[in-house]
Amino acid sequence: MRFMIIVKATKDSEEGVMPTEKLLAEMASYHEELQKAGMLVDASGLQPSAKGWRIRYQGDKRSVVDGPFAETKELIAGYTLIQAESREEAIEWTRRFPNPTIDGAACEIEVRQLFELEDFAPGEAIERFRELDVCFEKRPQDASTL
Structure with missing residues (x-):
């Protein structure tokens, strides 16, 4: 079973404030433990929504909406x-x-x-998806498979 841990965006993350060395060290330790346990599939932080866009669909028509996006609580940071x-x-x-x-403020993932x-x-x-050989059900065996 694969699970996505979603880190919600904050005002700081949307303003591009970078994590502290302490927070980066805690995250690195946690992810190293996941990797050693053979559970880590992927992890990454996301740039602020100001550098992103959304595709809005209306039937077959598509339009691009550039960020930033106002509702921080609806965004993810990583x-x-x-x-x-x-x-x-x-x-x-x-x-x-x-x-x-x-x-260290109150938050949720x-x-x-x-x-x-x-x-x-x-x-x-x-079957077409199986032939793509995408990440479905692949569990890393060790650090060399990441």
């Missing part, structure tokens, strides 16, 4: 993808996730389970 044997194991690891705010190809009914489209 993510970590983990591979766990169970929901309980994922909860155990996410409870250890360092407080992602610069000043969100955790969502990713779909696996086996969650969908068999069909031609699912």
